[in-house]
Structures are given as C-alpha cells and as structure tokens.
Amino acid sequence: MPEDPGYPVALERNLNRRAETFGHEPDIRLEAVTWIGPRRPYRVTGRGHSGQRTGVPVEVEVSGGAAALAALWSAGLGQQTAAGFGWVVA
Secondary structure: OOOOOOHHHHHHHHHHHHHHHOOOOOOOEEEEEEEEOOOEEEEEEEOOEEEEEEEOOEEEEEEOOHHHHHHHHHHOOOOOOOOOOOOOOO
C-alpha cells in the first residue's frame, strides 16, 4: 500500500523495469506521492484463479526521459501487475 515504507522504492523499480521492457533507459524517478485515496476492494482473475484484493487509488509525480515517460503513459500501466500495483496512470 502507498503508506508502506517500501512502496516508493518498489514503485520506482516497477516503473523502471517497465521502461526497460519498452526498450528505454531505466531512468524513471518517483518524485512524490501527491494523493492517496480510500482503500477499496476489487476482483482479480487469472491463471485459473480469482479472488478479492484491496487497492488504493494514488497519484504520483515521476520524472525521467521523455521517451520512457511517453511509453509508460501510453501503456496505461498497472492493472493487476505482477508487482502488485494497481492502475498507474500518468
């Protein structure tokens, strides 16, 4: 969850892994978590399993190379990511 101490580092690593996957330099930096919304349940499915998880909408400020940021924005990152992050939208 965004209020957990390791969240900023984990989110930044996740975004950099995704930038690399898209063929860009892993130079994304999490500058700030600017808003954390209320916890809410959501349903997940995949690999023959389904269940309920808890998520939190969050707004963040990131910086990095223009091409990497554009790729991350275009992908609409986040929904049910392996790293456990919810939707990350620029």
